[in-house]
Amino acid sequence: MYDIIGIWVGAFFTLAIYSFLYKENPIYRLAEHLVVGISAGYGMAITYQITVKPRLIDPLLSGDHWILLIPGILGLLYITRFIPRISWLSRYPIGFYMGTAMGVGFPLTMKANVLRQLEGAMVPLYQSGMAWYEVTGNIVMILGTLAALIYFFFSKPHKGLFFGTGSKIGIWVIMVGFGATFGFTVMGRISLLIGRIQYLLGDWLHLIE
Amino acid sequence: MRKNWIVVPALMILLLLPALSVAQSVDEILTPAAEVQLEQPDPGLDVPGTITVLDRKNDAGDLLVVSFEQPLYTDGIFAYNVYRRVAGESDAEAWNLVEIIPADEPPEFIDGYDPEYPINSGVLYEYRIASVNIDGEEFFGPVFEAGTVSVGEIYHTGKTRVLIAGGLFIFLIFYYFAKAQRGAKMYLRPIAGIEAIDEAIGRATEMGKPILYVPGLSSIADVATIASLTILGRVAKKIAVYQTPLIVPNRDPIVFTVAEEVVKQAYLEAGRPDAYDPDSVFFLTTSQFAFVAGVNGMMMREKPATNFYLGMFWAESLLLAETGSLSGAIQIAGTDAVTQLPFFITTCDYTLIGEELYAASAYLGQEPKQIGALKGQDACKGIIMGFITVALIFGIIDVVANTHILDWLRDLVTSPIME
Numbered sequence: 001m002y003d004i005i006g007i008w009v010g011a012f013f014t015l016a017i018y019s020f021l022y023k024e025n026p027i028y029r030l031a032e033h034l035v036v037g038i039s040a041g042y043g044m045a046i047t048y049q050i051t052v053k054p055r056l057i058d059p060l061l062s063g064d065h066w067i068l069l070i071p072g073i074l075g076l077l078y079i080t081r082f083i084p085r086i087s088w089l090s091r092y093p094i095g096f097y098m099g100t101a102m103g104v105g106f107p108l109t110m111k112a113n114v115l116r117q118l119e120g121a122m123v124p125l126y127q128s129g130m131a132w133y134e135v136t137g138n139i140v141m142i143l144g145t146l147a148a149l150i151y152f153f154f155s156k157p158h159k160g161l162f163f164g165t166g167s168k169i170g171i172w173v174i175m176v177g178f179g180a181t182f183g184f185t186v187m188g189r190i191s192l193l194i195g196r197i198q199y200l201l202g203d204w205l206h207l208i209e
Numbered sequence: 210m211r212k213n214w215i216v217v218p219a220l221m222i223l224l225l226l227p228a229l230s231v232a233q234s235v236d237e238i239l240t241p242a243a244e245v246q247l248e249q250p251d252p253g254l255d256v257p258g259t260i261t262v263l264d265r266k267n268d269a270g271d272l273l274v275v276s277f278e279q280p281l282y283t284d285g286i287f288a289y290n291v292y293r294r295v296a297g298e299s300d301a302e303a304w305n306l307v308e309i310i311p312a313d314e315p316p317e318f319i320d321g322y323d324p325e326y327p328i329n330s331g332v333l334y335e336y337r338i339a340s341v342n343i344d345g346e347e348f349f350g351p352v353f354e355a356g357t358v359s360v361g362e363i364y365h366t367g368k369t370r371v372l373i374a375g376g377l378f379i380f381l382i383f384y385y386f387a388k389a390q391r392g393a394k395m396y397l398r399p400i401a402g403i404e405a406i407d408e409a410i411g412r413a414t415e416m417g418k419p420i421l422y423v424p425g426l427s428s429i430a431d432v433a434t435i436a437s438l439t440i441l442g443r444v445a446k447k448i449a450v451y452q453t454p455l456i457v458p459n460r461d462p463i464v465f466t467v468a469e470e471v472v473k474q475a476y477l478e479a480g481r482p483d484a485y486d487p488d489s490v491f492f493l494t495t496s497q498f499a500f501v502a503g504v505n506g507m508m509m510r511e512k513p514a515t516n517f518y519l520g521m522f523w524a525e526s527l528l529l530a531e532t533g534s535l536s537g538a539i540q541i542a543g544t545d546a547v548t549q550l551p552f553f554i555t556t557c558d559y560t561l562i563g564e565e566l567y568a569a570s571a572y573l574g575q576e577p578k579q580i581g582a583l584k585g586q587d588a589c590k591g592i593i594m595g596f597i598t599v600a601l602i603f604g605i606i607d608v609v610a611n612t613h614i615l616d617w618l619r620d621l622v623t624s625p626i627m628e
Contacts, residue, residue: 017502024509032506039496081466094429094466101430107368109432110375115622118593122600122619126608142601149594152564155587157398174562175554182551189524 011204014196121145144173254340255280256350257289257316262336262357265319267368270330270361275308276317277338286312286340290347293320296333296354304337321359328359370622377592382585389581397580402541402559403572406517409539410447413514419454420444421513423504423529424468425520425544426460426497433545434464436567437520438471440543443573444517445475449484456513457490460500465492501525505532518542518557519566522549530556543569596622 016031056072059065074096080089123138150163151170158167201207258278265272275291289310294303305326308318321328328334335354339347389395413420422444424437441457448455457472459465469490476485493503505528508516516533518526519542526542526549533540534556542553543561553560561569564586571579596618603615 020505020509024506029506032502035496035499036494036503039499040494043495078466090466091470094463097463098429098435098467101428105430105432107371107375110378111368111371114378114593115370115374118596118622119619121597122615122622123604124607124615125601125604142597142604146594146597149590149597152590153587154397154400154564154568155395155584157396177547178551178554181548182555185548185551189527 007203011200014200144169148173254286254342254346254348255282256340256348257338258350260336260338260350260353262334262353262355264357264359265321267362267365268321268359270359271328272319272321273328273334273355273357273359274317275320275336279316280340283312285342287343288312288341289316290339290341291318291320292337292339293326293334296335309341330361331358333358378585378589381588381592382582385585385588386578386581389577389584392577393581395577395580395584397568397572397583400561400565400568400572402543402561402565403569405539405541405559406444406569406573407447409515409517409541410444410451410453412539414451414453416514418514419456419511420448420515420517421456421458421504421508421511421533421538422517423458423520424464425518425522426500426525427464427521428461429463429467431521433519433521433566434461436570437543438464438467439570440517440519440566440573441468442471442475443570445472446479449476449479449481452481452484454486455489456507456511458493458500458504458507459491460493460495460497462492462495465490497523497525498528501528504529508532508536508538512536513538516540518544518553519561519569520544522546522553527552527556533557 013031013034016027017035019025020028056068056075060068060072074093077089078093080086121142123141125138125142126135147166147170149170150166151158151174153163153167156163158164198208202209257280260275260277263274263276265274277289277291280286289312290306291308291310292304293307294300294305307320307323307326310316310318333355335352337349337352339349341347385395410420422441424441425431425434427434429435445455455472457468459468472490473482473485476482493500507513508529509532513536516529516536516538518529518533518540522529522544523546526544526546530540530542530553540557541559541561542557543566544550544553545563545566547563550560550562554562567586568583571583600615600618603618606612607615
C-alpha cells in the first residue's frame with residue numbers, strides 16, 4: 001500500500017517538475033518549495049546523524065577524545081552569527097576552514113593539475129610498433145596543448161605569429177574538446193531521462209516491463 | 210613331457226582367473242570407499258602463514274604496510290579477511306575487520322585508510338587473517354604481533370618535485386607582484402566576458418530588474434568559489450552604486466556566510482551601507498537539484514535582467530543557463546569545470562573559460578598587485594610551455610638518433626601517484 005502511494009507521489013512530483021517545460025505554474029511552485037524545504041531539513045538531519053553525532057558528540061561523551069572540543073567550539077562560534085553583538089566571532093571558523101583548505105589544496109593542485117598534466121604532455125612522438133594514428137594523435141596533442149596554453153596568456157596581446165595565430169589555434173582546440181565533452185555528457189543526461197520515463201511508464205502506469 | 214608343458218600354463222590361467230576376480234571385487238570395494246570420503250564435510254581451508262607488517266614511509270604515522278604468506282593450498286578460498294586489534298588486548302570483540310582481499314589479488318595492502326579503524330602512531334597492533342570460502346565461513350590463521358609501529362615523517366621525500374614547482378611558482382607570482390607594486394606598467398589583454406559585466410549591470414539598472422548571482426555550488430575550499438566571491442565583491446560594489454536589486458542564492462552554508470560578508474562590505478565601500486538588503490544573500494538548500502529547482506523558479510518569477518553563474522558547477526549548469534535564457538536575461542557564466550563549460554558556451558551570452566574566471570577579479574579591480582599576480586601566472590605557464598617544447602625536441606632527437614633523453618626529462622617532472 002505504502003509502495004503504491006510512494007509511486008503515485010513520485011509520479012505526481014515528476015510531472016509537476018516537468019510542467020515547468022510549459023511554463024512556471026502553481027503546481028511547479030508547490031513541487032519546488034517542497035523539494036527545497038524537505039531537502040534542507042533532510043540535509044540537516046543527515047549532517048547531524050553522520051557527522052555531528054558519530055564524530056563529535058559520541059567521542060566526547062565517551063570521555064577520551066577531548067581534543068575534539070577545539071573543532072566543536074570552532075563550530076559553535078559559527079552560530080554566533082545569530083547574535084549581532086558577537087557575530088564577528090564567526091569569522092574565526094570560516095578563516096580557519098579557508099586557510100586549511102587552501103593549504104591542503106595547494107600541493108594537491110600543483111601535483112594533479114600541473115605536474116601530472118605536464119607529464120602527460122611529454123609523450124614520445126614515435127616508438128617502434130606505434131600505428132600512424134597514434135603518432136599523429138601524439139603530435140596533435142602536444143601542439144594542441146601548447147596552442148591552448150597560448151590562449152590563456154593574459155599579459156600579452158593576441159597579435160603576431162606566435163601569440164596571434166597560436167591563440168586562434170588554441171581556441172579551436174578548446175572548442176573541439178568542448179564539442180566532444182558536450183556530446184559525451186548529453187549521452188549521460190539522456191540516460192537520466194530514460195530512467196524517469198521508465199519510472200512513469202513502468203512503475204507507475206505499468207505500460208512497459 | 211610335451212603334455213606337461215601344456216598343463217602348466219593351463220593351470221596358471223585357471224589360478225589367474227579367480228585372482229583377477231578377487232582383485233576386481235577388491236577394487237569395487239575400495240572405489241565406493243573413496244567416493245564416500247569425498248562426500249564427507251570439508252574439514253577446513255588452509256590458512257595464511259606469516260604476517261609481515263612494515264611502517265609506511267612518508268606518512269603521518271597513520272599507515273602500515275601489511276603482507277602475508279598465502280596458504281599452500283588455495284583451493285576453495287574465496288578471499289582473506291584481515292583483522293586487527295591493539296596488541297595485548299584479550300577481548301575477542303576487539304578484533305576489527307580492516308580489509309577483505311580477494312583470493313586472486315596480491316597478499317598485501319596498506320592498512321589505515323579506513324576512517325572507522327584508523328592506525329594510531331606509536332601503537333603496537335596484532336593481526337590475524339582468515340581464509341574465507343564462498344559461503345563466508347572463516348578459517349583463522351595464527352595471530353601475529355606487528356614487528357613495528359607506525360611513525361610519522363616530518364618531510365615527505367616523494368613530494369620534493371611538488372615543493373620545488375610550488376616554490377618556483379610562488380616566487381614568480383610574488384616577483385611580479387612586487388614589480389607591479391613598484392609601479393611597473395603591465396598589459397592585460399581584453400576578455401569579452403569581463404568587459405560585458407559592466408554592460409550587464411547597466412542593463413539591469415536601466416530595466417529596473419534584479420541581478421541574479423550564483424557563486425557556484427561548491428564549497429569555499431574550491432578555487433573557483435573563491436574567485437567567484439572576489440568577483441561578487443566587485444559586482445556588488447557597482448550594484449550598490451546603481452542601487453540595483455541583487456539576488457545571491459547559496460548552496461553551501463559557509464559560502465553563504467562569506468558571500469553575505471562580501472556583499473555587505475561592497476555596499477560599505479561604495480558608501481551605501483543603507484542600501485544593503487540583508488535578504489539579498491540567502492541560503493537555499495544543500496541538495497543539488499533542489500537548489501536548481503529553487504533558482505529556476507526565482508528566475509521565472511523575479512525575471513532578473515542579468516544572470517551571473519560564476520564558480521564551480523556540475524550537472525545543474527545547463528538547467529540553470531537554459532532557464533535563464535528562456536527568461537530573457539543576459540547571462541555571463543564562468544567555471545573551471547571542463548565538462549560544464551560546453552553547456553555554458555551554448556546557452557550564455559559570455560563565458561569565462563577556466564583561468565579567465567581567476568583572472569576576472571584582477572581585470573575588474575585593476576589593482577597593481579592582482580595584475581602582477583596574473584603576470585606571474587603567465588610566467589608559470591611560460592615555464593610549462595618551455596618544458597613541453599623541450600620534450601617535443603627531445604622526442605624528435607629520440608626518433609632520429611635512437612636515444613632516450615625524453616625519459617630523463619619525464620623523470621624530472623614525474624611525481625608518483627602513490628608515494
